[in-house]
Amino acid sequence: MSDQHFLRVDNLSKSYGANQVVKGVSFGFDKGEFISLLGPSGCGKTTILRMIAGFETPNGGAIHVDGKDITGLRPNERKLGMVFQAYALFPNLTVGDNIAFGLKVAGVPREQRRARVDEMLKLIGLPGYDKRYPYEMSGGQQQRVALARAIAPRPRLLLLDEPLSALDAKIRVSLREQIRAIQRELGITTVFVTHDQEEALSISDRVVVMNAGNIEQLGTPHDIYNRPATRFAATFVGHLNALPHATFGADRAIRPELISLSPRPDTDTTLVGTVSDIGFMGSVLRLKVDVEGTPLSIDTFNANAAPPQRGDQVTLHLAARDVLVLGAA
Numbered sequence: 387m388s389d390q391h392f393l394r395v396d397n398l399s400k401s402y403g404a405n406q407v408v409k410g411v412s413f414g415f416d417k418g419e420f421i422s423l424l425g426p427s428g429c430g431k432t433t434i435l436r437m438i439a440g441f442e443t444p445n446g447g448a449i450h451v452d453g454k455d456i457t458g459l460r461p462n463e464r465k466l467g468m469v470f471q472a473y474a475l476f477p478n479l480t481v482g483d484n485i486a487f488g489l490k491v492a493g494v495p496r497e498q499r500r501a502r503v504d505e506m507l508k509l510i511g512l513p514g515y516d517k518r519y520p521y522e523m524s525g526g527q528q529q530r531v532a533l534a535r536a537i538a539p540r541p542r543l544l545l546l547d548e549p550l551s552a553l554d555a556k557i558r559v560s561l562r563e564q565i566r567a568i569q570r571e572l573g574i575t576t577v578f579v580t581h582d583q584e585e586a587l588s589i590s591d592r593v594v595v596m597n598a599g600n601i602e603q604l605g606t607p608h609d610i611y612n613r614p615a616t617r618f619a620a621t622f623v624g625h626l627n628a629l630p631h632a633t634f635g636a637d638r639a640i641r642p643e644l645i646s647l648s649p650r651p652d653t654d655t656t657l658v659g660t661v662s663d664i665g666f667m668g669s670v671l672r673l674k675v676d677v678e679g680t681p682l683s684i685d686t687f688n689a690n691a692a693p694p695q696r697g698d699q700v701t702l703h704l705a706a707r708d709v710l711v712l713g714a715a
């Protein structure tokens with residue numbers, strides 16, 4: 387793997403007793419990238435993040451940041467910032483003192499600390515909140531303070547462990563956009579752990595899809611969604627329809643938005659089916675269509691026209707280039 391990478395993980399592994407939870411994982415990322423580790427519960431993503439942070443010791447492999455091997459360093463020697471899932475602010479300290487905490491430990495003088503706290507509060511959109519206590523703030527505000535506390539000492543790397551999962555849906559979306567905007571502004575290399583594929587795809591430069599301690603695919607969100615490398619990546623990320631064997635052969639699949647209810651210039655195949663259900667998702671309608679015993683989901687924009695009804699017969703239009711071939715991998 388190239389020495390140029392800012393964050394490099396080589397053949398990293400971790401076992402708890404006989405249970406190997408990270409199985410020789412390698413990846414490299416450039417400075418300033420926003421990376422997500424995405425996978426189901428228990429796949430090892432948090433363990434990888436904790437090894438990068440220095441809270442867990444690998445059984446094998448190495449971690450390099452900015453060309454230096456940090457594998458043996460203690461957490462406080464790694465110059466990393468971390469935000470956790472649960473609000474980990476110190477409840478007895480004001481917001482200002484929380485944000486200043488790492489600076490104080492590093493021996494930054496009081497005046498500089500104060501200036502940096504003000505700068506951080508502006509950055510997270512909470513100017514003037516320094517005298518508040520965590521319990522006086524919403525969950526989303528507390529996570530912004532946790533982010534400010536992590537980045538105040540200017541870490542080389544920002545590690546985010548499911549920082550949005552305790553928040554409700556609307557705040558979660560707004561906060562992830564704010565995190566991304568702040569990360570871009572600072573240009574700080576960031577590793578974000580999530581089991582939420584939409585979250586990972588929407589904010590990352592690149593995503594590492596993990597399963598059972600291995601990397602299934604590493605790529606841009608666009609690549610992972612449109613060109614899944616493995617069966618697991620294809621089915622874990624987004625919805626996928628298995629196509630009828632008789633017409634398409636074995637292991638052929640297609641995304642719901644790539645099946646059209648009207649003819650397309652590139653239509654190669656048409657299928658006839660019966661609408662069995664209609665899911666209203668606001669901007670999108672998800673139709674369930676039964677094609678000779680194979681259920682297919684079809685997403686179509688809610689264009690305010692009369693939508694198909696249950697029991698309607700519909701013709702589906704597919705283009706061969708949109709059909710995914712799922713390998714054995």
Ligand SMILES: Nc1ncnc2c1ncn2[C@@H]1O[C@H](COP(=O)(O)OP(=O)(O)OP(=O)(O)O)[C@@H](O)[C@H]1O
Binds near residue numbers: 425426428430431
């Ligand atoms: N300290 C530990 N002792 C024993 N087993 C552990 C320990 N920490 C994690 N594990 C196990 O390692 C596996 C991977 O855990 P990890 O937390 O990395 O998964 P994850 O992908 O982050 O999942 P989640 O989203 O649920 O946190 C799990 O099976 C977990 O039970």
